[in-house]
Amino acid sequence: MNSDVTQIAQQVNSLYDFLLITSGIACAILIFGMIYFAVKYKRKTNNDKTPYISHNSFLEFLWSFIPLVIFMIVFAWGWIIYHEMRKFPKDSLEVHVTAKQWQWDFTYKSGKTSANEFYVPVNKPVKLIMTSMDVIHSFYIPSMKIKQDVVPGRYSALGFKAEKLGEFYVFCTEFCGTAHSAMMAKLKVVSQADYEKWLQETDEGLSMAQLGAKYYNEKGCVACHSLDGSKRVGPSWKGLFGMKDHEMEGGEKLIADENYIRTSILNSQDKIVKGYGPRSAMPAYQGQLNEKEVAALIEYIKELK
Numbered sequence: 001m002n003s004d005v006t007q008i009a010q011q012v013n014s015l016y017d018f019l020l021i022t023s024g025i026a027c028a029i030l031i032f033g034m035i036y037f038a039v040k041y042k043r044k045t046n047n048d049k050t051p052y053i054s055h056n057s058f059l060e061f062l063w064s065f066i067p068l069v070i071f072m073i074v075f076a077w078g079w080i081i082y083h084e085m086r087k088f089p090k091d092s093l094e095v096h097v098t099a100k101q102w103q104w105d106f107t108y109k110s111g112k113t114s115a116n117e118f119y120v121p122v123n124k125p126v127k128l129i130m131t132s133m134d135v136i137h138s139f140y141i142p143s144m145k146i147k148q149d150v151v152p153g154r155y156s157a158l159g160f161k162a163e164k165l166g167e168f169y170v171f172c173t174e175f176c177g178t179a180h181s182a183m184m185a186k187l188k189v190v191s192q193a194d195y196e197k198w199l200q201e202t203d204e205g206l207s208m209a210q211l212g213a214k215y216y217n218e219k220g221c222v223a224c225h226s227l228d229g230s231k232r233v234g235p236s237w238k239g240l241f242g243m244k245d246h247e248m249e250g251g252e253k254l255i256a257d258e259n260y261i262r263t264s265i266l267n268s269q270d271k272i273v274k275g276y277g278p279r280s281a282m283p284a285y286q287g288q289l290n291e292k293e294v295a296a297l298i299e300y301i302k303e304l305k
């Protein structure tokens, strides 16, 4: 487990340990006390009379006051950690995060963009400035114990400082739609040198199909389209290109050529594969992908025989 990757994660873990231990003790006292008294005071003969007991002020004070103290400790502890979480140091590395159905986009100040994967240097405070293009999403890094809703029409922020190198999952914890659960991004915590190298990287030197493979992951296609013929939210890409008698909802049969794939990407409601209707779960990518990206994806699909 990489749960000690940030100080906040350590603090949240300690708080949870405290909650778990106090709950465990309370549970044990309650259950074993109940069993003990049930056995000890079991009615033995029909003539057993229940004695008259009114109350015990001291006991009543204790079982009210002790839980109160524990709850106040948990409250104060949580409050302190929450404030710690909401501190964004002035020298934070700021990264813009845009959520959309169904992927995470990251934009750096240098103009570098990436999707479903982002890099930060180790031991550097990071501030994520987040918004959504469509519905509410929720940005969650489990190993850092931080989570924040991402809301259309406004910014929300999340900060962390990773103290260990490594790869960490980002989940969307908004489970109100088809593929939020497939919005898995990766955070890569690397050295300052590796971070700067990554920031300089461009797509040069990659073939169209290789670029397409990259976009398949980065643009979120991976969430709904498999490469091995298995059925996900959308049809698999395996053997798709050149398919004859490709049957649509409504019975139309066509050939899966470049134009068909282009339309399916940019205007996904136009042609819907039989079995995936009546409405496509896929958003239209018109305006979200440029010509080069569409072309690269098509070249990639062509190779998936």
Ligand SMILES: [Cu+2]
Residues within 6 Å of the ligand: 099, 136, 137, 138, 172, 173, 174, 179, 180, 181, 183
């Ligand atoms: Cu989501």
